[in-house]
Amino acid sequence: MLKKQGKDAEFQGLAMVDAIQRLGVEHLFQAEIDAILQRQYMMVPKTHNDTDLHEAALRFRLLRQEGYYVPAERTNRFKAEDGKFKKELTHEIKGLMGLYEASQLSIEGEVILDEAGDYSYQLLHSYMTSLDYPEARAVEHTLKHPHHKSHPKFLAKDFVTNLQGANGWMNELQELAKFDFTMVQSQHQQEILRISEWWKELGLNKELEFARDQPLKWWIWSMTVLTDPSLPEQRIDLVTISFVYMIDDIFDAYGTLDDLTLFTQVVDRWDIAATEQLPDYMGICFNALNNVTNEISFKWASLGNAFLIEAKWFASGDLPNSEEYLKNGNLSLGVNAVLVHLFFLLGQGITKENVELIDANPGIINSTARILRLWDDLGIAKVQRQGCSVESVRKHVHQMISETWKQLNKECLFQNPFSLTFTKACLNVARMVPLMHRYDENYRLPILEEHISSLLH
Template sequence: MLKEDVRHMFDEAAGGSSSSLKQIDTIQMLGLNYHFDDEIKGSLDTIMSTKDKNDVCDQENDLYTRALRFRLLRQHGYEVSQDVFKNFKEEMMMRSGNLKEWTVRDVEGILSLYEASFYAFEGEEILDEAQKFTTTHLKVQLIKANSIISHNKQNLSKQVSHALELPLHWRVPRAEARWFIDTYKTMQDMDPSLLEFARLDFNMVQATYQEDLKYVSRWWRELGLSEALGFARDRLVENFLWAVGFNFEPRFRNFRRQLTKVNSLITTIYDIYDVYGSLDELKLFTDGVQRWDINTMEDLPDYMKICFLALYNTTNEMAYHILRKHGVDSLPYLKKAWADLCKAYMVEANWFYNGYTPTLEEYMNNAWISISGPTAQTHAYFLLGDEMTNKDELERGDVPKSIQCYMHHTGSSERIAREHIKNLINDNWKKMNMDQAAASCKFPRSFINTTQNIARTAQLIYQYGDGYGVPDSETKDWIMSIVVEPIPCFEREI
């Protein structure tokens, strides 16, 4: 019944109105969008069919609405030009010296533009300027003692602080839904039916995660790697959270279960290369994975044999089920993904044993594979057919990471090095934004979303250090809120 109530909201809302756009945005942030994919697409199609796509909203004078519309269209792969903001550049610069005159609606508009700016493509200078301007002035609004958002709308202040910490586009959808459900209940325009639906849905989805976790826990226990390889990190729950971050929807439960297996094997193999194996042993293991031949086990030490066999059997079984269900032979691609990963680990092992600090370019050329993103992506593609970190890893004997490489070869301070890496992250998001919106993109939307969620999950895990290698309080809180603790559904609203 609650679901039908929400569906009726789409019928009642006007296609491109501010209220219609706000409704779509709210539903997405509450984590309910997977129930209404058709309705959301229909609303956005209506917007694009009634206006020239390069002049969308050109007559709209409200910055909040224009920026929200731009963000939603870009998010869903529609073509819309940054020129929709060109008329606001002069106004923004004129207002920059008169912050005391800003109203709540002004701040909402600036916040909306800030969020939209993170959907920029490479070379879009208007959006680059908008991001700098909005970041600066939102920070000012938080600092000013007489800020309009501090006095008149405390909830907006909370949203601004949250956005400045990390933009919406870079956040993990399920973690964001958990945060926003608590925030939404305090908002003036809160819809009780929508809030109740969001709470119930979150708890129902959480129940599927608990079943998934039971399944992978049983698999991990029976596999026996944790007991056999005591030096390796036992991070099953964190590996499962990665899978949830990649794709949270209930219908992708097999995807989450299989990706948890992949992530767990990646962790174990990484620790073999990183903290335990000798250089000669690592060469043998790398060769064995490249050849994908069970007979190569004869040359491996015992601890490597059990790991190789676990990898071999798990991957072959996964490929078998993909072939049986989808009629696609994925094994050649899965084997190559593992071989490429081990070769990248081998490069880092050679660097370490030779005491070599690579240049940032050398490091990045290898790290894009050794971070295991392509390995996870390859498995995800076929399964979808249906600062602390550096200190801790250096203590384990790990090769220097990107920040250390940049500092070593440029003589830069850590602050400058971190800013440089942050800019690289921003640049790569622009490339992803452009790729997913390109008319030539042939990948299904589910795979595009999953690929972007890999980056989002990594951002969340490593935001305040190494929440994976050395789980911090933020990571533990995330585990509790997403998997363990349900949301009370019958709170009395004040």
């Protein structure tokens, strides 16, 4: 059915690709998806007179998601001579939902997509109280969880729930997704067992009692960043993310400034012999880190230096300006170290060219790290001392997050030197960040816990 051609089949092909991706089974159909989108991209010049907003918005979003550049100006055909969106679009609920979804793939300077996003959001939000329940629920879901900025793994059930009167290929696709879900669930359960055994054998939870003991949470990052079922070994290896948390706790909760400075110097030099100068708990952490990974020592050194800078700020009370804080914060959250580790885990050889590429702090990594840094700061309000209200600060940070997403979109949209798997992994990190920061009053993550429970049980 995915290989059918013809005018009617073309839109159905787009709808099927969308459903496949939302159900999280694109790994079963990647060749067919690639063929459909390549064909759709070749057709773009012939669609300038299309008047179906839903179809046009869906085509635009799916193509951009896969890295095809479609000009934002194509949205102009849905505007009247006065520059405003045509009145007949006002009550096209599906079209407006598609337009809002498409606007999430804007890059810096695309004012028309910003306008489309605001226009569709305001209309859809105003209709919420007048629509019947199923349609209102679907609209609310779109506004809260636009596909491009949400993790499909956690939203597949909502997508099925929002389907009304599904039949034919959609029913078959749902059955396939349920079967695939069961297979992947079993695989994930095995991965968790292996990680738990690794963590137990490593023994850091006993040696460093003050540090976080959360192997399941660390695996969640791996599982949501690398979603392809064919990458179990890479997911397990990526759980070295645990060291980001270990070192963070050493700097934030335990070490003295003198000890932290010494620890940073040892990591900076990657000096095994010098571990004798460290306190026992620091030596244990460094030796474990050295045993687990050696190739990316430079990035772990950068992480240690970033932690030390923050420790010195905290000790002196001399707060940085926002630019200095964000620049260092991009490193101190550990995203750079983790993504560099992932880059090589995905099979990129340790060549001079690859080291230079990754060492240059490329935009795709920097943008991903900045999104995480900004979301983290929404919870702790580390801002310059300017007497701003909390609400105004939050609004400003949300705007910065939106602008950083545009930078990340640009990195993913135009040709970059990274593999599709790595590119999607960076996107998945950015998508996961909001879920990792939705704490309740008990400092728990109830929404994330609910999602994980549904995946594993």
